[in-house]
Amino acid sequence: xxxxxxxxxxxxxxxxxxxxxxxxxxxxxxxxxxxxxxxxxxxxxxxxxxxxxxxxxxxxxxxxxxxxxxxxxxxxxxxxxxxxxxxxxxxxxxxxxxxxxxxxxxxxxxxxxxxxxxxxxxxxxxxxxxxxxxxxxxxxxxxxxxxxxxxxxxxxxxxxxxxxxxxxxxxxxxxxxxxxxxxxxxxxxxxxxxxxxxxxxxxxxxxxxxxxxxxxxxxxxxxxxxxxxxxxxxxxxxxxxxxxxxxxxxxxxxxxxxxxxxxxxxxxxxxxxxxxxxxxxxxxxxxxxxxxxxxxxxxxxxxxxxxxxxxxxxxxxxxxxxxxxxxxxxxxxxxxxxxxxxxxxxxxxxxxxxxxxxxxxxxxxxxxxxxxxxxxxxxxxxxxxxxxxxxxx
Numbered sequence: 001x002x003x004x005x006x007x008x009x010x011x012x013x014x015x016x017x018x019x020x021x022x023x024x025x026x027x028x029x030x031x032x033x034x035x036x037x038x039x040x041x042x043x044x045x046x047x048x049x050x051x052x053x054x055x056x057x058x059x060x061x062x063x064x065x066x067x068x069x070x071x072x073x074x075x076x077x078x079x080x081x082x083x084x085x086x087x088x089x090x091x092x093x094x095x096x097x098x099x100x101x102x103x104x105x106x107x108x109x110x111x112x113x114x115x116x117x118x119x120x121x122x123x124x125x126x127x128x129x130x131x132x133x134x135x136x137x138x139x140x141x142x143x144x145x146x147x148x149x150x151x152x153x154x155x156x157x158x159x160x161x162x163x164x165x166x167x168x169x170x171x172x173x174x175x176x177x178x179x180x181x182x183x184x185x186x187x188x189x190x191x192x193x194x195x196x197x198x199x200x201x202x203x204x205x206x207x208x209x210x211x212x213x214x215x216x217x218x219x220x221x222x223x224x225x226x227x228x229x230x231x232x233x234x235x236x237x238x239x240x241x242x243x244x245x246x247x248x249x250x251x252x253x254x255x256x257x258x259x260x261x262x263x264x265x266x267x268x269x270x271x272x273x274x275x276x277x278x279x280x281x282x283x284x285x286x287x288x289x290x291x292x293x294x295x296x297x298x299x300x301x302x303x304x305x306x307x308x309x310x311x312x313x314x315x316x317x318x319x320x321x322x323x324x325x326x327x328x329x330x331x332x333x334x335x336x337x338x339x340x341x342x343x344x345x346x347x348x349x350x351x352x353x354x355x356x357x358x359x360x361x362x363x364x365x366x367x368x369x370x371x372x373x374x375x376x377x378x379x380x381x382x383x384x385x386x387x388x389x390x391x392x393x
Contacts, residue, residue, distance in 0.1 A: 003120075005390050006139060006152035008127060008172075010034040012379035013362025014158030015110040020387030023118035026150065028125040028141065035107035036167055037160070041376070046103030048082065049075040049380070050373035051095035058378065059242055059368045061185055065342040066367045066378065069350070073384035075377055085109040094223075096372045130155070130176060137357065153357055154390050158383070160363040161336025163189065169330070173340065173364035180355045183341035185366045189333035190242040193233035194250070194324035201227045207287050211236050212253035215243040222256055227288075231324065238371050241327055242337055252320040254292075258283050260314045264305065272303035276313070284317075292317070335375050339366045349389035350382050359386040 003026045007014045010029035018027045033039070038046055050057070053075045055067045079097070082089060087109060088100035099105050114121065128140030128147075137155040141148055159173045174184055204227035211225035213236040226234035240250060260283075267279045277298050280289045292298060296316040305313075330336070340360045344353055350365070352358040361382040369375040 001148065002136070002151045004152065005154040005156060006137065006150055007156040007158055008139075008176075009158035009160060009362075010121060010123065011036075011158060011160055011362065012038055012110075012376055013160075013383040014156065015107075015114060015383075016380050017156055017158060017361060017383035017387040018119040018121075019110065019113035019117060020384055021119070021154070021156070021390040025114075025117070025119040026122065026152075027114070027119060028122045028127070030124065030126055030168055032124055034111060034121060034123065037164070038107050038110075038376075039103050040167075041103055042098050044103055045098040045101070046106045047092075047096050047098050047373040047376065048089075048106055049078050049097050049377045051075055051079075051091065051097065053095075053374055053377045057370045057372075057374045059190075059337060060342060060366050062342045062366075065345075065347050066381075068347040069381040069385040070377070073381040075373075077384075078377065078380045081113075082106070082109065085112070094372055127172065130179065132180075132355065132358075154359065155357060156359040156361060156386055156390075157364055158361050161339060162187065162330045163333040163336050163363075165330055173360065177340045177344075177352075177360065177364075180352060180358055182344040182352055182354065182360075185338040185341050187336050187338035189327055189330045190337035190368055191238045191334035191371050192241045192327040192329065192332055193228060193231055194237055194241065194244075195231040195326050195328055196322075197325040199229070201231055201291075202229050204287055204291055205229045207285050208234060209285055209288055210255050210257065212256040213237060213240040214251040214253070215240050216245075216248045216250075217243055219243040225252065230328065232322075235371055238334065242368060242370070244324070244327075246326060247323075249321050249323050252322065254288070254317045254320065255284055260317055261310055264302070264310045264313065265307070268302045268305055268310075272301065274302050276300055276302060276305065292320075296320075334371070335363055335368055337368045339364050339368075342366050348385065350386040351389065359390075361386050 004024035005021045007027040010027050018025050058066050087105045089097050126142040131138050136151040139150050157173045157176050207227045212222045214220035221236045221239040223235035225236045277289050350359045350361050362379045
């Protein structure tokens with residue numbers, strides 16, 4: 001069997017690419033259903049893009065690489081597509097857009113777009129040996145127990161990274177890249193909770209608080225922090241994990257929008273007999289204050305607090321330094337940081353510079369977005385870039 005374009009991976013990038021690469025396209029995936037990571041994303045409602053998307057929201061060894069694709073297929077283009085399919089959506093905080101009903105609406109939309117151009121989809125299909133004979137790609141496949149070879153003029157690798165292996169994620173994209181001589185950047189789990197070997201936060205499991213988390217490189221995020229049985233999670237933590245390296249500290253500012261110094265001085269005048277912990281618990285979860293009292297000196301009544309003591313308490317709550325023992329790894333990571341080196345790809349088409357007709361898109365590439373719909377937008381933008389390049393070529 002011969003096709004013009006063979007796309008490996010029926011995730012966000014692969015499906016969107018298929019809708020733009022022309023009719024003679026075949027998408028294959030080992031899963032039973034297309035778009036499995038889309039289906040579970042955003043609590044089942046898919047945070048499909050972010051209105052504030054720019055290249056600054058992505059991590060890459062080349063911070064400029066993503067600019068071309070993001071500019072040629074923007075968040076507004078995808079929103080227009082969603083609107084044309086009548087999918088109701090809403091905006092949450094920080095420009096995050098979610099489906100009103102179900103992430104399945106996005107999958108159905110992508111499949112409808114594929115059907116409209118005549119692209120095919122094969123599921124439950126295993127990928128074997130891949131080679132190029134100087135003219136075409138030859139890919140060994142196994143489908144319904146039958147082995148066959150599909151040849152293609154163009155091969156698009158959209159198999160993602162290593163995150164969430166229980167859904168079948170592997171390093172296949174990286175193996176293919178190396179086979180064809182492309183370089184790889186270091187990969188690690190990103191957008192992932194921190195763990196602590198001593199289970200110190202187990203008593204706080206389920207407690208959430210607004211926080212600013214700062215990594216040693218000075219990157220900080222102001223969002224919710226959630227204590228878990230194993231450590232720390234929540235948006236502030238997931239964001240910071242992409243910038244954290246093993247062995248480094250993180251600094252936490254509890255309730256960054258709360259002026260602790262001014263509040264304590266005011267309460268000292270009006271609530272002199274009340275305990276410091278009681279007053280703090282009016283503004284910060286009581287369980288957290290009780291826990292912090294074992295690490296930071298928080299004894300005494302308000303009347304006993306000098307200005308210097310208030311400054312000490314404020315500093316302690318503004319500069320809580322911790323050293324995670326690690327992260328939960330690829331098991332729960334939303335994305336894989338790093339991937340196919342962008343120096344070996346065209347930023348306009350996502351084609352490999354050293355192998356004509358070979359493309360890498362989506363999470364497989366060394367372009368990793370922040371939490372909040374950015375990684376989906378990269379999937380749409382990079383998929384569009386490769387698809388339109390193929391269709392016009």
